[in-house]
Amino acid sequence: MPSDGEITFADHAGRFYARRYGMAPMVGRLMGYLAVCDPREQSISELADALLASRSAIAGAVNTLESLGLIRRSRAAGERMDRVYIDMSSQRATGFDVTEYQEQGDLAQEGLRLLADAPLERRAVLLEWAAFSEFLVDRLPVLEQEWKERREALRSAGKLPGAEMLRREGRAR
Secondary structure: OHHHHHHHHHHHHHHHHHHHHHHOOHHHHHEEEEEEEOOEEEHHOOOOOOOHHHHHHHHHHHHHHHHHOEEEEOOOOOOOOOOOEEEEHHHHHHOOOOOHHHHHHHHHHHHHOOOOOOHHHHHHHHHHHHHHHHHHHHHHHHHHHHHHHHHHHHHOOOOOOOOHHHOOOOOOO
């Protein structure tokens, strides 16, 4: 059974993700609860019980977070149910996935082709959108490398769990 503090944290996360990203509050509540729950991997039923929500609401939130690359499902040998957990190993989860910005840049370029003969003022938004997308595509790999170096320094200092511990848990990065 989750503590009052864990539920409060999940509620705060729900409000944050709803306000900041327009997600359904249950999606954010699930993300928040998965960040603090013990054990880290939970079944849909366990999550529904903990968050006092329907299994279908939890399943919907799991599908949303899974499609965003923020959580994963796993199933131990002999189990008949999936367990979900936060997965910080993907570029999407850490915000370093450049494909989103490549697609935005491509979309801006499409608009610029449509407005090829239009005055600069009419193309201004698309020009800046394309330039900003290109900037992020160029910079995100550099930031990702900097993060990996910092993460290793934090692991070496004992401030983050080491890769060996994560491998034992089946979640190596």
